[in-house]
Amino acid sequence: MTGMGIVNEHARSSNGPLLQSLGLNVAAPLAVFYGLRAAGVGLWWAVLASAVPPVLEALLTVVRERRVGALGILVLAMVALGAVLSAISGSPRFMFAKDGWMTGVVGLAFLATLRGQPIIYRIVSSVARGERRAQVAGQWQNSPSFRHLMRRLTVVWGIGLLLDSVVRVVLAYTLPIDSVMVVTTLQYVVLFVVLETFSRRYGRKPDRVAAIRNESATAS
Numbered sequence: 001m002t003g004m005g006i007v008n009e010h011a012r013s014s015n016g017p018l019l020q021s022l023g024l025n026v027a028a029p030l031a032v033f034y035g036l037r038a039a040g041v042g043l044w045w046a047v048l049a050s051a052v053p054p055v056l057e058a059l060l061t062v063v064r065e066r067r068v069g070a071l072g073i074l075v076l077a078m079v080a081l082g083a084v085l086s087a088i089s090g091s092p093r094f095m096f097a098k099d100g101w102m103t104g105v106v107g108l109a110f111l112a113t114l115r116g117q118p119i120i121y122r123i124v125s126s127v128a129r130g131e132r133r134a135q136v137a138g139q140w141q142n143s144p145s146f147r148h149l150m151r152r153l154t155v156v157w158g159i160g161l162l163l164d165s166v167v168r169v170v171l172a173y174t175l176p177i178d179s180v181m182v183v184t185t186l187q188y189v190v191l192f193v194v195l196e197t198f199s200r201r202y203g204r205k206p207d208r209v210a211a212i213r214n215e216s217a218t219a220s
Contacts, residue, residue: 030185032050114151139212172184
């Protein structure tokens, strides 16, 4: 969910991190899972192995940013907890369902940040560099429209993740077990595209961009 397409120049960073995220969170888990299943590996071990690429992506993000944010800590903690609980239960369906519960916890964490600096603002600020980071901080400080935008997008992403959580858990216990991985992965891609598209269009409305610039210019 890095670089959620916020206002004008904020979204004009390199596509490298995004492609890396899609590769390690979408393509790699599917390749690992179905490759191991085709090789005759048991379902439980195939599911467990498919969780390795997303964990690797989270660690690479930490290395790239050279710091661990609150969201990163939460995600890594939930992955570790999910792995322990899955090992205890030994249930492949529980392993799939735990992804839904983890998504729900992240969605709640998004909403919990609304009382202070919302998580979308923290993400935008973390991916900005140099003068851009200072400009983002200035917009947060001086522009009510920018603060409203950050909070509104945080609400949208938080609710979207909660809805995704519910659907994932239901699918984990109702679909044929070997179909769960591909269906929930496609669901993740669709959700991400929908939320990303909404964020870009909502954040880039000309009147909103103009209001943010005017408020920042007036304050400075």
